[in-house]
Amino acid sequence: MHEQHKIPQHIGIIMDGNRRWAKEHKLKAVWQGHEAGARTLENVLTWCKELGVQEVTLYALSLENFNRPQEEVAKLMEITRKEFKQLLTKEKQDYRIRIIGRTQEYPTDIQELMQQLIKQTAEKGPYTVNFAMAYDGRAEIVDAVKKIAEDVRTGEISIKDINEKTIEQRLYSASQPDLIIRTSGEQRISGFLLWQASYAELYFSPKMWPEFKREDLVAAITTYSERKRRFGK
Numbered sequence: 680m681h682e683q684h685k686i687p688q689h690i691g692i693i694m695d696g697n698r699r700w701a702k703e704h705k706l707k708a709v710w711q712g713h714e715a716g717a718r719t720l721e722n723v724l725t726w727c728k729e730l731g732v733q734e735v736t737l738y739a740l741s742l743e744n745f746n747r748p749q750e751e752v753a754k755l756m757e758i759t760r761k762e763f764k765q766l767l768t769k770e771k772q773d774y775r776i777r778i779i780g781r782t783q784e785y786p787t788d789i790q791e792l793m794q795q796l797i798k799q800t801a802e803k804g805p806y807t808v809n810f811a812m813a814y815d816g817r818a819e820i821v822d823a824v825k826k827i828a829e830d831v832r833t834g835e836i837s838i839k840d841i842n843e844k845t846i847e848q849r850l851y852s853a854s855q856p857d858l859i860i861r862t863s864g865e866q867r868i869s870g871f872l873l874w875q876a877s878y879a880e881l882y883f884s885p886k887m888w889p890e891f892k893r894e895d896l897v898a899a900i901t902t903y904s905e906r907k908r909r910f911g912k
Contacts (some may be wrong), residue, residue: 685904687857689734690727691879693871694720696863696887703887710754715889717762726893728774728806732899736779736809736856738871742818745784756786759812763768763792774806777880779851780814781822816873823849850874858903860896862888882908 694716701712715842720737740759745752766776776796783790793812826849830836836845847853855875859868864885868876882899884891 686731687880687903688732689736689854689856689858689874690732691736691856691859691876692723693738693859693861693869694888695861695865697889699863700887700889703780708754710751712887712889713755713758717758719889720762722893723728723891723896724774724808726883726896732900733805734807734809734854734856736811736854736872738811738814740812740814740871741870742781742784742813742815745813756789756906759785759789760792762910763789763796766796767792769889772800772803774808775800775803777807777809777852778812779809779819780812781818782813784813787853807854809854811871814871816870817847818872819851821847822851846874855878855879857908858882858899860884860899862886862891878908 697712697716698709699712700715701709706802724735740755744755745753766772778793778797778835782793785793823846827836827841827845831838831841853875855877856872856879858881859871859876859879860882861868862884864883866883872879880903882902884895884899886892886895
């Protein structure tokens with residue numbers, strides 16, 4: 680990219696369109712679209728580093744996704760195991776991994792893989808990759824409110840001390856994305872980072888996630904760089 684472009688330091692990505700891509704390509708099963716999407720993800724993380732993006736948050740699986748057909752959910756778990764195991768054995772790992780969401784919804788072995796990844800990459804950097812898994816923005820706020828209620832009950836804080844910072848400190852992640860990209864042409868955020876995204880710029884790509892290319896990422900960043908962010912002022 681041209682050096683005059685402003686690079687968003689934190690990009691959130693709603694990786695949408697795997698199933699529709701599989702159907703459009705007449706594949707035998709929709710989960711084959713998820714496999715293709717996993718390959719796209721690997722490429723996108725590389726491109727983000729090359730372009731100077733410091734942090735990426737990926738909407739990998741929502742809480743609602745667990746209500747999909749049992750066979751598809753099982754395949755999603757299988758793909759998750761495979762990808763996380765590959766990340767654990769990656770020799771030149773240069774980004775720290777964080778996982779946000781109600782991860783207790785995952786099978787025990789996947790939860791263990793998550794903890795291994797978090798621990799193994801804790802000192803890595805300067806890049807950060809957040810996987811939003813079993814995630815929902817409203818659920819995140821509910822969980823934060825429960826923590827606040829418990830802290831009030833135990834006397835750790837008083838009601839008069841509650842403010843925005845109190846809530847942010849109890850979110851899964853307080854990091855705010857500069858830019859949110861959603862693929863597949865859908866123009867909504869579907870509960871993604873509801874608190875954190877209050878001033879994020881939004882970019883909707885018509886491409887399905889498995890067909891998202893480097894030039895599509897560059898187009899999103901270019902559009903972002905041309906916008907004037909006012910933050911309500």
